[in-house]
Amino acid sequence: EAQVTQNPRYLITVTGKKLTVTCSQNMNHEYMSWYRQDPGLGLRQIYYSMNVEVTDKGDVPEGYKVSRKEKRNFPLILESPSPNQTSLYFCASSIQGVNSPLHFGNGTRLTVT
Amino acid sequence: KQEVTQIPAALSVPEGENLVLNCSFTDSAIYNLQWFRQDPGKGLTSLLLIQSSQREQTSGRLNASLDKSSGRSTLYIAASQPGDSATYLCAVRNYGGSQGNLIFGKGTKLSVKP
Numbered sequence: 375e376a377q378v379t380q381n382p383r384y385l386i387t388v389t390g391k392k393l394t395v396t397c398s399q400n401m402n403h404e405y406m407s408w409y410r411q412d413p414g415l416g417l418r419q420i421y422y423s424m425n426v427e428v429t430d431k432g433d434v435p436e437g438y439k440v441s442r443k444e445k446r447n448f449p450l451i452l453e454s455p456s457p458n459q460t461s462l463y464f465c466a467s468s469i470q471g472v473n474s475p476l477h478f479g480n481g482t483r484l485t486v487t
Numbered sequence: 488k489q490e491v492t493q494i495p496a497a498l499s500v501p502e503g504e505n506l507v508l509n510c511s512f513t514d515s516a517i518y519n520l521q522w523f524r525q526d527p528g529k530g531l532t533s534l535l536l537i538q539s540s541q542r543e544q545t546s547g548r549l550n551a552s553l554d555k556s557s558g559r560s561t562l563y564i565a566a567s568q569p570g571d572s573a574t575y576l577c578a579v580r581n582y583g584g585s586q587g588n589l590i591f592g593k594g595t596k597l598s599v600k601p
Contacts, residue, residue, distance in 0.1 A: 378530075407588075414593070415593075416576075416591045416593045416594070417576070417578075417589075417591040418591075419588050419589070432588060464531065466531075472519070472580060473518060473536065473538050475521060475536045476521070476531075476533060476589065478523075478530035478531040478532070478533075479530050480529055480530045481528075481529070481530050
């Protein structure tokens with residue numbers, strides 16, 4: 375089944391403890407992206423990657439890192455999480471091309487205390 | 488800066504009704520507009536994508552229209568069912584931005600009562 379898989383689904387952590395949220399897609403998509411969704415603010419893009427070893431900042435990149443060493447994986451790294459990073463995170467992917475629909479994972483709900 | 492607005496924020500209808508969800512955007516320089524459905528605890532599912540050169544797209548009971556010059560799109564749902572209950576989001580992809588940097592509206596939460 376074609377899908378975007380995120381892990382974990384739920385994560386509770388403490389301020390300052392490094393964490394990684396994984397994202398993997400099995401559709402051979404070139405493009406991958408991370409979003410966060412917050413009440414009243416909607417979805418906002420954090421980082422994106424056009425292909426392997428190519429990443430760039432979205433609208434809200436502060437406090438996050440990403441890497442794209444393989445085509446299928448695009449992990450999101452929080453080196454020193456803070457409470458304002460408590461949010462619902464989504465990974466998405468698509469084939470190359472501006473008119474390609476995005477496919478989303480099921481989300482990771484992160485709570486930083 | 489592109490802004491996407493969805494009105495109303497919530498909508499409740501009885502089963503069987505036809506309904507229209509609205510989406511407006513401020514900058515008409517877009518590649519496309521995409522409608523998504525989001526179920527509680529789930530990710531977003533792409534419903535329809537309308538390219539800037541198109542006027543509408545249809546999939547089953549769903550029909551999406553696009554009027555780029557006026558900055559409006561509508562999602563028409565025919566013969567609504569309780570299973571249609573979800574939050575519906577629209578998103579535009581601007582010229583000049585990254586391929587996947589969609590600008591999202593805040594969504595319309597639809598409830599279809601049996």
